[in-house]
Amino acid sequence: MADLTDRQAAAWTSYQRMRVRLSGVLGRELAHATGLSEADFDVLVAVHERPDDTVRALSLRCGLEWEKSRLSHQLRRMEQRGLITRETCEEDSRGSVVRLTERGRELACEAKRHYDDAVRRYVMDSLTPEQVAALAEIADTLLDRIQVTHK
Amino acid sequence: MADLTDRQAAAWTSYQRMRVRLSGVLGRELAHATGLSEADFDVLVAVHERPDDTVRALSLRCGLEWEKSRLSHQLRRMEQRGLITRETCEEDSRGSVVRLTERGRELACEAKRHYDDAVRRYVMDSLTPEQVAALAEIADTLLDRIQVTHK
DNA sequence: CAAGGTTAGTTGATACGTCAACCTTGGCTG
DNA sequence: CAGCCAAGGTTGACGTATCAACTAACCTTG
DSSP states (O other): OOOOOHHHHHHHHHHHHHHHHHHHHHHHHHHHHHSOOHHHHHHHHHHHTSGGGEEEHHHHHHHHTOOHHHHHHHHHHHHHTTSEEEEEOSSOTTOEEEEEOHHHHHHHHHHHHHHHHHHHHHTGGGSOHHHHHHHHHHHHHHHHHSOOOOO | OOOOOHHHHHHHHHHHHHHHHHHHHHHHHHHHHHSOOHHHHHHHHHHHTSGGGEEEHHHHHHHHTOOHHHHHHHHHHHHHTTSEEEEEOSSOTTOEEEEEOHHHHHHHHHHHHHHHHHHHHHTGGGSOHHHHHHHHHHHHHHHHHSOOOOO
């Protein structure tokens, strides 16, 4: 249980600052361009990736790695704003099925364009291909190290 | 305004998942070990780094890159829990000065030990020194690209 | 020194995230 | 099939983050 080295501590500090600034600017651009939060965006994109723009809530939850209450609250808000609908599931009447509305589908596409563009401008354009590859490898290594700890 | 390449998109996805899982597990460990949130922790550590465990709120705000209302709300809660005190500033009576209580100081030290240990276990132990250096360089590059956009 | 703009900080409203408690349904197992 | 437990989801309470509106003090400039 040795202390972090100076290099490690400095790397961690840089990472933390980068992480906060980056998600801040991306979130703000997204909100400004489309009125969506990052949570809205994550849900819309995840549902839009499924056939029929439809997905079992449980499956959505696992894909996003969200707590069940978080998803429930988020879906309630999105339903109120007319982005999705919820139906009870056929195979398992405990479950529910999420479907994009027309407006949800449109927003998902539009938001994804804006978002990807912002990722390109703020991240990809500043990094060399080697750095992008290194980042991916680092992230995958850590992902492998940190298993999901769902409730 | 070209699309992201497959490599870029995959790198971004990995980064996002890593980021969320990592801050999730670190936050949970911190809360479990000390009862502090990450926001509490950031404030305590930032104040504890200053001489006398004392800092002007403005300076704290700039260091953390927080919105002023965020800091205000956070300090109110921390004051109620006896982690800090607030006094009005001598030189500028608009301002305020934040000071750690004895309990705040103790918690800051204890939490930092736990936190650094978790960073070591979850991050540093899994990465090569080259990867740590690469991460720092990537983060610094992006930090330079994304200027602070305070309100 | 008076007027007007700027700055530090607070407040209230609203959205988001987590936890614990709860309800209903599904699946076991005796 | 009766009794139970686990699983999917909802709800309420509370802490946290952001925005806009506000107050009070500071600072310039005429």
